[in-house]
Amino acid sequence: MGVVFVVSLVVALALVYRVFGDHMYRVVSGTRHSAVERGIYRIVGVDPAAEQGWKAYATSVLAFSAVSLLFLYALLRLQDRLWNHPEMPGVTSHVAWNTAVSFVTNTNWQAYSGESTMTHLSQMAGLAVQNFVSAAVGIAVAVALVRGFARRGVDALGNFWVDLTRITLRILLPVAVVATIVLVAGGVVQNFSGGQEVTTLTGGTQTITGGPVASQEVIKELGTNGGGFYNANSAHPFENPTSWTNGVELFLILLIPVCMTRVFGRMVGQLRQGYAILAVMGILALASIAATNAFELAGGGTVPQAAGAAMEGKEVRFGVSNSATFAAVTTLTSTGAVNSFHDSYTALGGMMPMVNMMLGEVAPGGVGAGLYGMLVLAVITVFVAGLMVGRTPEYLGKKIGAREVKFASLYFLVTPALVLAGTAAAMATSNHRTALNTGPHGFSEVLYAFTSASNNNGSAFAGITVNTPWWDTALGLAMLLGRFLPIVMVLGLAGALARQRPVPSSAGTLPTDRPLFVGMLTGVTVVLVALTFLPALALGPLAEGL
């Protein structure tokens, strides 16, 4: 059944790849503006015809994100003085800051329990809005990088405000509306209910919270955000009631990241280049899904063997395989939604989500972030290949010189530095003691937290209490720097590439649309991660599992 599920997912994505990819290409490449869009530009004072250089584009990204963060922080702090339904106090300062950073950076790490912390207004006007626009920011940055490859001898990378508006209105919103209806039909709740008191079978009372769940669930997956309406996220029956809705949610998670390779191919005028990138993503993704399933189905360890299957932390309606596949997909992308609890996985099965994030979430990665992460790795790969044969490396006709390699290297170094320094800081202080476990598993809980935050994934291994001021602040810093430092480097790289005039390919040019390059890029991705994170993994899941 697990294989059938994965094959169905691949077939569904293949069916929409061309149509949806071409639609996204037209959105980011078109020159016409709708009446609504022109109205928005007029209100915010933007000239849609004015293009921006990389510094202006990056400054716009940072300014928009800073304002969004401060607005969301204020909304969460003041939620008890606004439409306070269901009745909640204001969110504490450190949780509000952590949450604001988390949603603005597309991480959606949640140091709170949604149904007992957030009002419906905070969920809708705060968190869901950021689910849309933070996803749009990621796609915009990826599009700017591709323009850097596609353009010749210019400074301009497009207009951030135009990209942000178009991507939100023409890509994210329409799909979200249709998919919300699909999920409601599948049993996901959508109402403005507060808590309902019900009597349980044993005679006790239970409060069941409703809310606008389906509308938030859709953009949570479509924008690879991952922040659940409920504490239990996609394991909650109101968010993900059946195996069928589980499939729809996985499809939504993968839709944009996969189709972005089509956008890339169309924009650079060579569809095969997009297919090559897609092939690398596919190889890494399918290998990871297979490994996670194999480790979980093998049920290593005393307890799973005694119980007959590794079902701790998994929903019976999904079973082992659909849980393992969801865990792999949510970390191969930057989603972070979960339908099972990764802390309960077998040692090596639990390592796989960590490895997926450590890969840089490029297979296929977050919306936009996956593509620009993979393209940076492609730049590093052609640089390595150039060193091997003693030629100046080129990619898509652009020379990869010192400036380009510096941007790519800095991009790659940011996340490991945050993950390893953050983990070391927690382990060196008493803060790691909020983990429920000691030894290798306790170390894994800490390592996972910083890996997830720094890579803007947002999934939790669980098993660790993080709503303390130290954890909220430390992980907030990891999320913020892990999002925006790489974006600055990507846009710097885009600016350097756009300024170049392409060089004609020659007999010595490495073809980057052939299986050889696919193999090299896959190898470089894996080797870079192995060299960087293997010592840390050896202290955690490997020590536990071997």
Place this chain on the structure above:
Amino acid sequence: MRIVAVAGGRTGRSRTVPDVLFVLVTVGLFAGLALVLRAVERL
């Protein structure tokens, strides 16, 4: 996603960590990022 069930419960407004501190941290971080942007321009 949310971290763990043991860290749940309603949250009240903290008076120990002033809002102004987090606003300053935010502004400082984005100002720092703007400086990074200027610095990498010279790469």
